[in-house]
Amino acid sequence: MFKYQTIRLPISLALTLAVLLPAVVINAVNAVIGIQSAVNQSQNQLETVSALKQSQIDFWVDETLSDLNTTAVDPDFLLRTRQALPDSDFPTLRDRAQQEVRSALGAARRVSATFEDLFLVTPTGEIVVTTALDPPPNFNLDSPEGSVVLPPIYDAALDETIITLFVPIIDNEQVIALLGGVSITDPLNAIMSDDVGLGTTGNTYLVNEAGLLLTPSRIGDYEIGDELSAALTDRTLTNTRYNTYHGAEVIGVASALSVPGVILRAEQNTAEVLQPTYTTLFINGVTAILAVVLFVVGGIYSVTSNIVRPLEQLSETAQRIAQGDLSLRATIRHNDEIGQLAGAFNTMTTSLSETIAERDENLKTIQQNNRELRVATNKAREAARVKGEFLSTMSHELRTPLNAIIGFSDMLLMGMSGELNEKQTHKVKRLQDNGKRLLELVNDSLDLTRIESGRVDLQIAPFVVSDLTNRMYDQMQVLAEQKDLLLDVWTDPNLPDTLIGDWQRIEQVIVNLLSNAFKFTDKGSVKLSLRHQDADHWCLAVEDTGMGIPPHAKDLIFEEFRQLDGSTRRVHKGTGLGLAITRNLVRIMGGTIRVDSVLNEGSAFTVTLPYLTEDDVTPDEESLQETV
Amino acid sequence: MLNFDNPSTWQVLVVDDEPDNIEVVAESLEFYGVTVQTAESGADAIQLLQSFQPDLILMDLSMPQMDGWQTRRHILNDGAVDYPIVALSAHAMAGDKERALAAGFDGYMTKPVSIPTLIQDIQAALKETER
Numbered sequence: 001m002f003k004y005q006t007i008r009l010p011i012s013l014a015l016t017l018a019v020l021l022p023a024v025v026i027n028a029v030n031a032v033i034g035i036q037s038a039v040n041q042s043q044n045q046l047e048t049v050s051a052l053k054q055s056q057i058d059f060w061v062d063e064t065l066s067d068l069n070t071t072a073v074d075p076d077f078l079l080r081t082r083q084a085l086p087d088s089d090f091p092t093l094r095d096r097a098q099q100e101v102r103s104a105l106g107a108a109r110r111v112s113a114t115f116e117d118l119f120l121v122t123p124t125g126e127i128v129v130t131t132a133l134d135p136p137p138n139f140n141l142d143s144p145e146g147s148v149v150l151p152p153i154y155d156a157a158l159d160e161t162i163i164t165l166f167v168p169i170i171d172n173e174q175v176i177a178l179l180g181g182v183s184i185t186d187p188l189n190a191i192m193s194d195d196v197g198l199g200t201t202g203n204t205y206l207v208n209e210a211g212l213l214l215t216p217s218r219i220g221d222y223e224i225g226d227e228l229s230a231a232l233t234d235r236t237l238t239n240t241r242y243n244t245y246h247g248a249e250v251i252g253v254a255s256a257l258s259v260p261g262v263i264l265r266a267e268q269n270t271a272e273v274l275q276p277t278y279t280t281l282f283i284n285g286v287t288a289i290l291a292v293v294l295f296v297v298g299g300i301y302s303v304t305s306n307i308v309r310p311l312e313q314l315s316e317t318a319q320r321i322a323q324g325d326l327s328l329r330a331t332i333r334h335n336d337e338i339g340q341l342a343g344a345f346n347t348m349t350t351s352l353s354e355t356i357a358e359r360d361e362n363l364k365t366i367q368q369n370n371r372e373l374r375v376a377t378n379k380a381r382e383a384a385r386v387k388g389e390f391l392s393t394m395s396h397e398l399r400t401p402l403n404a405i406i407g408f409s410d411m412l413l414m415g416m417s418g419e420l421n422e423k424q425t426h427k428v429k430r431l432q433d434n435g436k437r438l439l440e441l442v443n444d445s446l447d448l449t450r451i452e453s454g455r456v457d458l459q460i461a462p463f464v465v466s467d468l469t470n471r472m473y474d475q476m477q478v479l480a481e482q483k484d485l486l487l488d489v490w491t492d493p494n495l496p497d498t499l500i501g502d503w504q505r506i507e508q509v510i511v512n513l514l515s516n517a518f519k520f521t522d523k524g525s526v527k528l529s530l531r532h533q534d535a536d537h538w539c540l541a542v543e544d545t546g547m548g549i550p551p552h553a554k555d556l557i558f559e560e561f562r563q564l565d566g567s568t569r570r571v572h573k574g575t576g577l578g579l580a581i582t583r584n585l586v587r588i589m590g591g592t593i594r595v596d597s598v599l600n601e602g603s604a605f606t607v608t609l610p611y612l613t614e615d616d617v618t619p620d621e622e623s624l625q626e627t628v
Numbered sequence: 629m630l631n632f633d634n635p636s637t638w639q640v641l642v643v644d645d646e647p648d649n650i651e652v653v654a655e656s657l658e659f660y661g662v663t664v665q666t667a668e669s670g671a672d673a674i675q676l677l678q679s680f681q682p683d684l685i686l687m688d689l690s691m692p693q694m695d696g697w698q699t700r701r702h703i704l705n706d707g708a709v710d711y712p713i714v715a716l717s718a719h720a721m722a723g724d725k726e727r728a729l730a731a732g733f734d735g736y737m738t739k740p741v742s743i744p745t746l747i748q749d750i751q752a753a754l755k756e757t758e759r
Contacts, residue, residue, distance in 0.1 A: 399718035403740035407652030410743030
């Protein structure tokens with residue numbers, strides 16, 4: 001037996017899965033697309049910011065170079081420079097010229113506060129004049145034809161990033177020297193610190209090829225000159241998410257500047273970039289979960305109210321009907337499948353209750369019939385008892401006068417009252433014969449009535465066949481001799497020596513048939529034979545060479561008081577009950593009787609009886625007493 | 629005591645309410661040499677037994693007032709002698725004989741009697757119950 005389980009569970013599971021699965025997929029796709037889109041958007045933003053700052057830096061570099069150039073193209077400065085150079089045509093003027101160049105540079109430096117130092121170098125970078133107190137080392141230049149910007153470096157003494165720029169000093173279309181300036185990078189710092197469009201974690205900074213931070217960091221406790229991750233100098237580290245120097249995962253872009261050896265990096269924390277996306281996704285997720293929950297709850301409610309509850313009610317109704325309340329009907333709420341089921345159920349119940357009512361009616365009729373049958377049986381039994389009593393009384397009352405009739409006849413014939421003459425003897429003999437015939441009739445009538453009313457109890461027992469045949473021969477031989485007939489008795493060797501049956505009744509049948517045969521045979525023989533017939537039957541036959549029976553009479557002879565016709569009755573004495581008794585005896589022994597006859601040649605009566613077994617033997621004496 | 633094989637020594641009491649039957653049986657027995665006394669009712673029989681001690685009683689069963697069964701019981705209860713009593717009855721239905729023998733009758737004969745074989749029939753009836 002299965003454990004009871006409500007169908008709510010599987011249906012709810014199926015519903016949940018059906019709703020949850022697409023929700024999860026949609027949200028997951030949304031998440032991937034949303035994150036990707038947010039990252040892309042952030043990169044675009046960072047690139048825009050980078051491009052803006054790049055152009056600002058370029059502008060500053062151009063301006064700075066332009067400041068230098070203003071000095072470089074001054075004719076007076078050009079003159080002094082020519083005289084100040086080591087290979088000047090006027091060595092005597094050199095020192096003075098250098099003094100003047102230094103003061104000119106000093107003046108220029110004062111004009112533009114950008115420069116930390118201004119100096120004059122040969123085209124190969126040899127220092128000629130400097131405004132610095134401690135002359136800087138020579139530069140390694142290769143006679144450039146235009147302006148030169150050197151990679152910015154961190155100046156530990158200044159604790160600043162400095163940048164060195166050169167513009168050519170041209171005389172007669174020839175670069176005779178370079179005017180160099182060391183600029184502090186405050187403007188760059190300002191540009192890089194501008195956080196417009198960068199949110200709270202956006203950060204732009206410059207890093208040189210050695211991996212040193214060149215501009216202030218907006219994030220964390222970092223200062224210019226701090227050594228950052230060398231990986232940040234890798235230009236290919238761009239358009240991607242990586243962990244930057246301050247440890248956070250960022251989305252960053254890298255771009256080169258017109259200033260050599262420097263990379264501009266714009267970064268924004270991934271967390272900040274994705275925050276809105278995550279929020280949206282979270283809201284979406286919560287919404288989806290709420291939708292799923294609502295849908296499932298609604299679905300379960302719908303299933304419960306439309307399917308489960310009606311089914312439960314139907315089931316309950318069915319159980320109560322099964323307990324016997326056939327007047328109950330299922331409630332039909334909607335004309336849907338369940339409604340139809342309930343309808344079909346109701347039809348079935350109606351049909352069932354009709355059938356049961358019909359059955360009860362039949363039962364009543366049967367009981368009534370049984371009662372009537374009992375009454376009828378009792379009546380029949382009573383009638384049979386009365387009939388038996390009547391027969392008994394009649395028998396007694398007939399025998400009493402017969403005793404006198406036959407007795408007195410006997411006495412007269414025996415000469416107890418004196419010798420009778422021939423006529424008297426004849427008449428008394430007739431009187432005696434008729435008395436005896438009347439007695440025989442009384443006996444046969446009683447016998448027949450007893451057999452017909454089923455009051456004969458067969459005494460089934462084993463008997464020896466040869467005993468029976470010998471007895472029959474001895475008994476009937478007298479009749480044969482009287483009519484000068486031959487009596488032949490034959491027993492089939494295949495017949496068992498001992499048979500089981502009521503030998504007295506069998507003997508009665510044989511006596512009746514033999515008497516009958518002798519009665520209707522005037523010459524020839526009468527033959528009694530006992531034969532094995534088949535596995536289940538044996539038979540006894542009585543054949544004679546008598547007058548025979550016409551075909552139309554074959555059935556009539558077994559009826560009571562029938563002999564062939566009125567004329568023969570006078571010739572053949574007998575009550576006419578012998579064959580009727582015989583037929584009835586054969587019947588109650590479970591056998592059949594058949595007659596074959598050819599008119600004027602003879603008749604053959606064949607009685608077929610079943611072989612009985614030990615099981616059929618009548619039990620014992622005591623139970624017999626009760627049936628008497 | 630009844631000398632079984634010699635009827636001429638027998639003393640028999642015949643009890644029957646029908647005079648014709650008494651006449652037939654009594655005269656026939658006398659014909660065979662038997663000494664016979666008769667009674668037409670049970671009461672008469674009991675009365676008669678005061679003065680007559682038969683070897684055998686032939687007793688009809690259906691009699692008015694006191695039937696053969698009652699008469700037999702009276703006779704056996706009253707007297708000191710255990711008379712053999714044979715029922716001689718017109719009751720010839722199945723079971724009649726058996727009932728009588730079971731009740732203690734010493735033989736059962738049905739009417740009508742056959743006079744030529746009367747003695748043999750009485751002997752046979754007695755022999756059947758001989759123990």
